[in-house]
Amino acid sequence: MSDEQEIDVALDGRPHRVRRGTTLAALVNELGHEPQQVTTAVNGTFVRRDERAACVLQAGDAVLLFQPIVGG
Template identity: 65%
Template sequence: MPEPSMPADISIRLDGAPRSLPAGTTLADLVDQLGHAPQGVGTAVNGEFVARAARAGRVLADGDTVLLFQPIVGG
């Protein structure tokens, strides 16, 4: 009898648009797949800021809403 497995894909909303990703994708994976330099983009999942150092541990789930934004730097 086959073992239960994770669904092949999950559906998220990325910057307001639907997007399908393989189950188990982390926020760091998504940033990389989109071609962004990790330090060049800010991230939030479901309205909560996710620090750069925490992205690799943040596995995206079906229904998550992901926002990418330009970090604000000033002087």
């Protein structure tokens, strides 16, 4: 893959390269996470599961993936 086809994002605070045009949904899938089992945010803004496919990552985006905490 050439540099022109990739962009740099921060994934959980670490540098990560993705293909230009990658959506948040695709990234979650590529990383092997079950969509229902992970919560996502881009640049500090929560992204709902049903919005991930429309969220195209841009160079420099800060992406956070985390497991929701459930307890009682």
